[in-house]
Amino acid sequence: MxxxxxxxxxxxxxxxxxxxxxxxxxxxxxxxxxxxxxxxxxxxxSAKVVEAVQSVLANQADVLKLYPDPDATLLKQAIARQQSVEVSHIFAGNGSDEVLAHIFKAFFVQDKPLLYPDISYSFYPVYSQFFALKTIEVPLTETFEINIADYHQPNGGVILANPNAPTGRAVTLNQIKQLLEQNADSVVVIDEAYVDFGAESAVTLVNQYDNLVVCQTTSKSRSLAGLRVGYAIAQPHLIAALEAVKNSFNSYPIDRFAIAAAVASFDDQxxxxxxxxxxxxxxxxxxxxxxxxxxxxxxxxxxxxxxxxxxxxxxxxxxxxxxxxxxxxxxxxxxxxxxxxxxxxxxxxxxxxxxxxxxxx
Amino acid sequence: MxxxxxxxxxxxxxxxxxxxxxxxxxxxxxxxxxxxxxxxxxxxxSAKVVEAVQSVLANQADVLKLYPDPDATLLKQAIARQQSVEVSHIFAGNGSDEVLAHIFKAFFVQDKPLLYPDISYSFYPVYSQFFALKTIEVPLTETFEINIADYHQPNGGVILANPNAPTGRAVTLNQIKQLLEQNADSVVVIDEAYVDFGAESAVTLVNQYDNLVVCQTTSKSRSLAGLRVGYAIAQPHLIAALEAVKNSFNSYPIDRFAIAAAVASFDDQxxxxxxxxxxxxxxxxxxxxxxxxxxxxxxxxxxxxxxxxxxxxxxxxxxxxxxxxxxxxxxxxxxxxxxxxxxxxxxxxxxxxxxxxxxxx
Known part of the structure; x- marks a missing residue:
């Protein structure tokens, strides 16, 4: 610079x-x-993506003159179908990086420190600095594994990538349950950017745990990095905090092409x-x-x-x-x-x- | 809610x-x-927008698997051509709402209060609350005009919409110069979402004033509200602050469709x-x-x-x-x-x- x-x-x-x-x-x-x-x-x-975008271009792309749906309802419905969750359990944003930024603001600006692994997605310390958070970087084991017991200490939130980046190592659903249970008064975020390549998704735990937020993206397993669509799945009282943050920052983060293309991708299982x-x-x-x-x-x-x-x-x-x-x-x-x-x-x-x-x- | x-x-x-x-x-x-x-x-x-988006769809939209250029260089170059400014004077984001959010964070988190009109874009008080700013809402005159002299008071920044919303009234370039000169130690932001419908743009003042940020959007005069592209024009020392904020929040805010479509629009003067x-x-x-x-x-x-x-x-x-x-x-x-x-x-x-x-x- x-x-x-x-x-x-x-x-x-x-x-x-x-x-x-x-x-x-x-x-x-x-x-x-x-x-x-x-x-x-x-x-x-998916080839369905091309068709979906073509439909936005109809009539000299006339529809582009209009704002997109600020709630991206069609997108949330498509995610809900694919993930077998309620629409009210979904938050959508401009890539999972934006979703993560809103998560940090919505949940982690607390008196107690945020916990995350010393080796993980390198945006976590950046967000933490941006929002002036106290943090504890919890060391991975010698073999670069997450030891869930290490996250049993006072905190204002926990975030893990599963599988972790850049190691690629995954934790099991049972480990995530343990993490959720030992931190019942903090929000636990599982960042599943890479989950579709063989790890177990925590989305199935969302109904059971009121402190769980799962974050996913269309950038990796859906071949849509060029599109910028990410989303979070959680119970409505957590989604509401994300919506409050988003609507204090940028009401229309997902454009018409991105909504149409992502819907088509979710519908082509x-x-x-x-x-x-x-x-x-x-x-x-x-x-x-x-x-x-x-x-x-x-x-x-x-x-x-x-x-x-x-x-x-x-x-x-x-x-x-x-x-x-x-x-x-x-x-x-x-x-x-x-x-x-x-x-x-x-x-x-x-x-x-x-x-x-x-x-x- | x-x-x-x-x-x-x-x-x-x-x-x-x-x-x-x-x-x-x-x-x-x-x-x-x-x-x-x-x-x-x-x-x-512009019909050129359709062609540009078609080119992104080539080969089963294969290019969508790749992240967009995080710096949106082609877009900045197109804006630079159209606005007759240097590429280094441009910041681009996901709609001018996101650009404004970054502006508030980059410049207005100060000990002194931000000044803006009591009647103006209703997102300004929302951003102010979001970033916990001190603010003074400066009353418009009885005839809903901005009185520049009212902004001659200690402040940590000034933001005006020109033309103002929802009044539609514009200030002149001479008034903006007066505002810039009486606030030489604060950033003055002119939000020109509607400038192309008859007001005078302050972009021509950017080289002259080191405290000026002009914000524009493709959502209004370019019929691209569905796309989410906004931008700021200012001297490089101000653009750098915006880039630092953006890259602490979301590195890739503008997707491949939006970049291609906006470039085509700027090139069809x-x-x-x-x-x-x-x-x-x-x-x-x-x-x-x-x-x-x-x-x-x-x-x-x-x-x-x-x-x-x-x-x-x-x-x-x-x-x-x-x-x-x-x-x-x-x-x-x-x-x-x-x-x-x-x-x-x-x-x-x-x-x-x-x-x-x-x-x-």
Whole structure:
């Protein structure tokens, strides 16, 4: 970021001068790039998405002159059908990042600290700073697992990603139940961005626990990262807090194309399941191939793997791959700086990754 | 809103329990409705928008699997071309409501109070409450004009809508210069949602004033309310604060359809000018017709008018219009509860409004 003078920065709100924003995985504009750095799906969205968007374009896209439904009711209904929950249990927003931001504001601005793992989605500390929260980063175990008992301490909320990022490791529904029960007076958020690739969703627990919020996205398993639709599922007294926050911030966050496209995706369950199965199969194949190359890989329930090699510096591997046009994510942070987070591609893409690694190792 | 028990609300962040969210103009689902309540454009967007969105749909909308450019560079370039400003002077977001929310956070969280007119966009007090700001609501004059001298008092920021909503009255560039000069140590935001219908834009002042932020939207003059694209124009040291806030909140707020469609709209200057001229001509005709019916109408530079009738209660007129399927906006607030805010339609729509009014008066 360009540096500005104190004279120029006097205009900034004091807190904003101290912010350390989130850094998204890069989106380079390079020909013949193999982009395995932002956990996007290698397959296109449902063909029904194209039809749905075409319908918005009818009559010179005349309908675009009108605001979208601020409540995105059609979208909530489609999510409700697919998830077998009530419409009143759904909150929708501009990507799960916006939904998470509203969750932090709605529930976690408390006297007691928010708890989350020391290694998890790197936006959690950013939100925490943004909302000036007290936080405790709870260490993962040596094998990068979440120990639920560690979250049995005074708190003003708990957030876990399940599967966790960037490790890919998942907790079970029984562990989540334990977490909910030992924190009955705090909101527990399970961020399920990657849940559809093999972990157990906590959505089935929403009716049973009045302190549970489950957050999901269309960006990964539905191949709609380009669209920006995320949602939360919880009991109505929690949804109401999210709506109050959203309607104090931006009433119409989801545009007409995004609503139409996401509805079409939720209504095409067969395609969704097929694509998730493909990604899972590709992952298992890639894991086997990389293990043969000497990598250790954490057990992943996500559309990425977290891999380390005892004979090679992770940062050198990332650099070597980059020279061959393959981009993976390396986090230069304590504990995980010898790991690479690699998004699962198609079999052909994964083969290119393996071929590139063979050149380097 | 459903009422929840204290037991249920213990999960909410304490501040969120007190929020009074914004209430958007209703979006009723009624057949043959004439919707003159949310200041939408009566004309469709540029035909180039359809082509641009079609290109996103190519190859089973394959590109949707990838995140959009978090910086929306193509969009900023298109805005830069159209507005004759540098790309580095542009911030883009999910509708001008999101841009305004980020503006409030970036600049107005100060020890001194934010100043805005007592009658203006009703989201300003909502943002102020959301960010826990001190505010002074500066009264408009008896004739609903902004008196710039009234804003010469200690403050941590000033925001004006120009033209103002819901009055439609505009201030001049000279008045804005005076405002900027008398508040050289505060950020002055000019919210130009409606500027293209006849007011003078302050964008031409951005290079000259280091404390000016101009906010615009594609929702009104570009017939793209369904899309959610807004933007701010200011010097880079102010844009940087907005980027820091945005990247601490939601990195990818503008989806691929919205970016493509908005770029196409900015690149079709001829259509844009033509449609704005039509709306202005329709406004002048409607004003004349309503004056003949005994309405007093504030001088409007917007795509709406603010009208009152000495012989009729505004709320009764709104109700009578509604019975005929014509929806206008009535604000049940002091000083303006005898006014109706009426969006400018096509000549045919405006004629239907006039015919409906004749039935009531």
């Amino acid at each position: 360009t540096t500005f003078t104190e004279q120029q920065k006097r205009f900034w709100s004091p807190q904003v001068r101290e912010l350390e924003p989130y850094v998204p995985g890069e989106q380079p504009k390079i020909q013949n790039l193999l982009k395995l750095n932002t956990n996007e799906n290698p397959y296109p969205p 067969a395609y969704f399941e097929q694509q998730c199965e493909k990604v899972i199969a590709n992952r298992e194949q890639l894991v086997a191939q990389m293990q043969q190359l000497g990598f250790e890989i954490l057990p992943s329930k996500a559309n990425f793997i977290f891999a380390t090699h005892s004979q090679h510096q992770a940062i050198d591997l990332a650099k070597g791959l980059r020279e061959q046009g393959v981009i993976v994510r390396h986090f230069n942070r304590p504990r995980i700086n010898q790991f690479l987070r690699i998004t699962i591609g198609t079999p052909e893409q994964n083969q290119r990754l393996i071929d590139s690694l063979k050149q380097i190792l | 459903t009422t929840f028990t204290e037991q249920q609300k213990r999960f909410w962040s304490p501040q969120v329990r007190e929020l009074e969210p914004y209430v958007p103009g209703e979006q009723p689902k009624i057949q043959n409705l004439l919707k003159l309540n949310t200041n939408e454009n009566p004309y469709p967007p 001829a259509y844009f000018e033509q449609q704005c001229e039509k709306v202005i001509a329709n406004r002048e005709q409607l004003v004349a017709q309503m004056q003949q019916l005994g309405f007093e109408i504030l001088p409007s530079k917007a795509n709406f008018i603010f009208a009152t009738h000495s012989q009729h209660q505004a709320i009764d007129l709104a109700k009578g219009l509604r019975e005929q399927g014509v929806i206008v906006r009535h604000f049940n607030r002091p000083r303006i509860n005898q006014f109706l805010r009426i969006t400018i339609g096509t000549p045919e729509q405006n004629q239907r409004l006039i015919d409906s009014l004749k039935q009531i008066l």
